[in-house]
Amino acid sequence: MARGQRVEIDGSESVPSFYGKELRFQRERAGLTLEQLVEGSYYGATYLSEIERGRRSIPPDLARHVDRVLKTDGYFERRCEEVRRARVGGHPDYFQRVLQAESRAEAINEWTPTLVPGLLQTVPYMRALFDADGTKSPEEVDIMVDGRLGRADLIEPRRNAPEMWVVLHEASLRMELVPTEEMADQLEHIITLAKRRRIIPQVVPWKAGAHPLMESNTRLMRFGDAPPLVYTEGPYHGVTVDDPRVVKRYQKSYELLRAVAMSPHDTLDLLAETAARYRKGKLPRCGAKTCEG
Template identity: 55%
Template sequence: MSKGREIDGSTGVSEFYGKELRYKREAAGLTLEQVVEGSFYGISYLSEIERGKRRMPEDLARHVDRLMETDGLFERRCDDVRRARTRGHAKFFERALEAERRAETIEEWCPTVFPGLLQTEPYIRALFRAERPLEPREKTDVKVNARLARATLLEDDHAKPEYWLILHESLLRTPVLPPRQLAEQLDRVASLGRRQRIFPQVVPWNAGAHPFVTGGSAKIMTFADEPPLVYTESLHTGCTIDDPGLVKQYRRSYDLLRAAALPPEASLAMIEAAAEDCRNGEQPDGLERRYLA
């Protein structure tokens, strides 16, 4: 039997779990198709589990244990994988975190902070310190490292997801960090944009009313083999939405928001100008108007 690309099981619990699953399956002489037969899951789903890209559901783990006679091994280890994959993240974010890793497209609206996938370490620490000023540093470190690890999604210029981002202009001037560190945060966004790894747009301060003017953040995710999801978040809580009607409404609202935003090239110029101002020690109280139509 031919084998696919070898998985490095030393990189984490999920990868080790997937490597063990594939080893047991191949040792039993079973194909992916044979393993999923009689379950509610497809071949691509099981393949992603073997590659450490997706968490094993408990019902599928029980099915695998019965089929391969592994005495409950994979069901017992399901929770270990879940804890490893979500360590450092809020419980309400778990489903969105899993979805983010396998999304084909992500479209995000962030009105008050840069999204987690783009945050630099100083920016992350400033946010956690503001929310939990007395938290021990070691606990904060776990959360900071978990958020930084999410950014590996954007390291490969040819990998999924295709990531669209809409920011509000005021965010470019919010002094969450000292000017030079804020410049580094802005540079990260601009660099990814120039590499065409992300497609940022900015809603100018004078754009007027738009569909999200009274709402919080929103993230719309689409996938190759499953329906789209929406994730929204506010302080201390988040919500993953899969109702087709609601997802459709969010999709329409996001399209209207995109129409109110500046084009990507003009948006990048605005972000780069804000970064340069920060490097020069300039952080005006008001919003810049020179790039607005």
């Protein structure tokens, strides 16, 4: 989109869109540009534009700054928590920045050492993971599954869909988290996405030994109008990294990881072979260095 081109906002689309439309109305009524409104805050005009268009939640400190400049008597600070909750959709609080970022990403590079990445998961696989800690009700699991399925739309054909490169470990193919037929379905789903040119998958084989990024899930996101971001997570927390020096180290490690992984062509062969073994009930056995049928 060309700089300065106005985008009309449909306030009925969502709570964040309604909030953003009101923010734009108050800003323009005050005769201020985006740059003038964020002056004196820690945020840029592009960030504020994303909030006005309903694509980002507003941080409380920015909401207070906006109220002070626009003299709106605390309106935007009082409502910012409601906007944040409206964006949750079955995802934890710490994941909200990722949800907002991935919708704008030009490219997403993901590495998962033990599991199939969330965007590639089938419903039975999702349910098995969400049920695993034994603390969630069936209703909560349904909400989480719906939220993850909604995210999966990100890699469906659409204008400006991100390029997605995914590196998995061979362990994730061999770990039987759901019954054998459903494991076969899961692997064949990844193959289908690859053949539709929605993703480029690679697998790090058991025999690769020590390699970069062994200790955590890693997601790198690249944007056309903003610096890249890295996201890493554990079972109950997630961290978004935007320090350019640290991001550069993650990018180099990801490139080295892809170098030790199988080629995309060989990866599809391995996925197909493993799915066929599951269909036949010939479950693969894995050791520290090798896997056998």
